Amino acid sequence: MNVDIGNALASVASPGISREALESIDDQVAVAHERIEAGMDAGEHGYEALNLPERTDTDEIRLAADRVTGPETSAIITVGIGGSALGAATITDALNGADDPEAIYLDNVDPEWLTSELARLDLETTVVNVVSRSGTTAETLANFLVVREAFESAGVDWTERTIVTTGESGPLRDLVDRHDLPSLEVPDGVPGRFSALSAVGMVAAAVCGHDLDALLEGAAAEAETLTGSLFECPAYAYGATAYALDARGAGINAMMPYAESLETYAEWFAQLWAESLGKDDLGQTPVRALGATDQHSQLQLYRAGPRDKLVTFVSAEEGADREIPDTDVDDLAYLGDATLGELLDAEFEATEASLAAAGRPNVRVEIERVDEFELGGLLYGMEAACVLAGELYGVNTFEQPAVEWAKKATRGLLGGGEFEEAEAVAEKTELRIER
Numbered sequence: 001m002n003v004d005i006g007n008a009l010a011s012v013a014s015p016g017i018s019r020e021a022l023e024s025i026d027d028q029v030a031v032a033h034e035r036i037e038a039g040m041d042a043g044e045h046g047y048e049a050l051n052l053p054e055r056t057d058t059d060e061i062r063l064a065a066d067r068v069t070g071p072e073t074s075a076i077i078t079v080g081i082g083g084s085a086l087g088a089a090t091i092t093d094a095l096n097g098a099d100d101p102e103a104i105y106l107d108n109v110d111p112e113w114l115t116s117e118l119a120r121l122d123l124e125t126t127v128v129n130v131v132s133r134s135g136t137t138a139e140t141l142a143n144f145l146v147v148r149e150a151f152e153s154a155g156v157d158w159t160e161r162t163i164v165t166t167g168e169s170g171p172l173r174d175l176v177d178r179h180d181l182p183s184l185e186v187p188d189g190v191p192g193r194f195s196a197l198s199a200v201g202m203v204a205a206a207v208c209g210h211d212l213d214a215l216l217e218g219a220a221a222e223a224e225t226l227t228g229s230l231f232e233c234p235a236y237a238y239g240a241t242a243y244a245l246d247a248r249g250a251g252i253n254a255m256m257p258y259a260e261s262l263e264t265y266a267e268w269f270a271q272l273w274a275e276s277l278g279k280d281d282l283g284q285t286p287v288r289a290l291g292a293t294d295q296h297s298q299l300q301l302y303r304a305g306p307r308d309k310l311v312t313f314v315s316a317e318e319g320a321d322r323e324i325p326d327t328d329v330d331d332l333a334y335l336g337d338a339t340l341g342e343l344l345d346a347e348f349e350a351t352e353a354s355l356a357a358a359g360r361p362n363v364r365v366e367i368e369r370v371d372e373f374e375l376g377g378l379l380y381g382m383e384a385a386c387v388l389a390g391e392l393y394g395v396n397t398f399e400q401p402a403v404e405w406a407k408k409a410t411r412g413l414l415g416g417g418e419f420e421e422a423e424a425v426a427e428k429t430e431l432r433i434e435r
């Protein structure tokens with residue numbers, strides 16, 4: 001990935017970063033990089049994620065996926081949530097074509113939605129990909145039990161079509177052992193949201209026939225750029241700029257890719273940024289947006305609302321295109337002479353310029369095209385940017401203790417044990433306004 005931070009400079013935007021400030025931030029980046037490198041060398045928890053390009057065994061993933069996949073495979077259901085779904089979904093939503101198996105992600109426990117998803121699938125030719133690092137996530141286990149029952153009710157042998165990625169122990173590991181299911185291990189020391197470039201994010205991609213090695217090669221090429229200066233490393237330039245803008249008031253980061261195929265990438269980024277940096281009353285709030293669509297819903301706010309946002313654009317230089325048919329309507333002639341791709345590019349450049357003209361900070365992240373190599377680089381680059389930002393914020397980037405309260409409350413409410421959190425739910429302060 002390439003990064004252009006020109007529109008984040010104080011000469012263009014407010015909040016903005018002066019060149020002097022950028023120089024002094026670069027001194028902090030040098031110190032942070034030493035820490036990151038030391039963590040990577042030692043294989044420390046979290047930092048280990050940045051070693052995945054060398055560590056992930058794509059042959060092992062393909063072998064396991066081949067045990068449940070055949071030429072007749074029409075769909076793959078991934079049962080997982082958060083980091084156990086978003087990385088995989090980002091890859092297949094970006095790369096899947098019409099001839100690839102459909103990739104479905106059951107990352108919620110909405111009964112109506114889940115029932116309709118299962119009802120529309122040919123379970124005979126559907127693969128089940130169960131992913132959970134802890135092996136204890138309620139939503140994933142509940143959905144798996146429902147999916148298994150659906151297969152059994154349809155008289156389809158789920159054990160021949162199910163692959164599991166989980167830790168060394170836990171209920172899912174027991175299931176694997178009991179039914180001799182093909183399985184892979186979540187990489188040690190790699191938090192879920194940083195595991196897209198491991199078996200966690202790659203089984204679905206393997207079943208859909210994507211080039212896992214090219215994904216890792218793209219990530220490895222990005223890893224090559226990790227040096228002690230933001231002026232040499234696109235990932236660090238992005239992380240440092242986002243952090244510096246937050247420190248100057250841009251507490252919101254709207255991730256706005258200009259490609260439908262990257263919409264899920266913005267969701268993946270939201271978990272990465274929120275769960276990693278949202279600590280100790282700090283952290284930049286990620287917002288998911290999509291270009292050109294959200295020009296017609298959010299841009300008014302981004303351009304004329306509070307000066308509390310960074311807008312991050314992601315654009316792909318190349319891609320398939322489609323002519324806009326000629327028209328005999330004079331006013332539309334300018335469209336007839338263009339392609340949809342040219343229109344999208346013009347929309348992107350115009351929107352980027354419109355924010356700069358209004359003095360609103362924005363950053364451009366460029367990839368050459370949406371393919372395995374470039375996507376691997378983008379995912380790795382944003383992970384490295386996040387690790388760098390975490391060092392600058394001085395937070396523990398790799399834990400997410402704040403999510404445990406609601407999990408305990410949920411378990412208590414369902415009779416899964418005594419939890420004070422569950423009691424607190426009953427003590428809600430009410431001020432109801434009824435129709």
Ligand SMILES: O=P(O)(O)OC[C@H]1O[C@](O)(CO)[C@@H](O)[C@@H]1O
Pocket residue numbers: 081082083084131132133134135136137140192193275400403
């Ligand atoms: O992979 P697991 O353990 O099922 O967890 C799923 C997700 O839930 C979280 O723990 C948050 O609740 C995320 O960090 C994680 O990606």
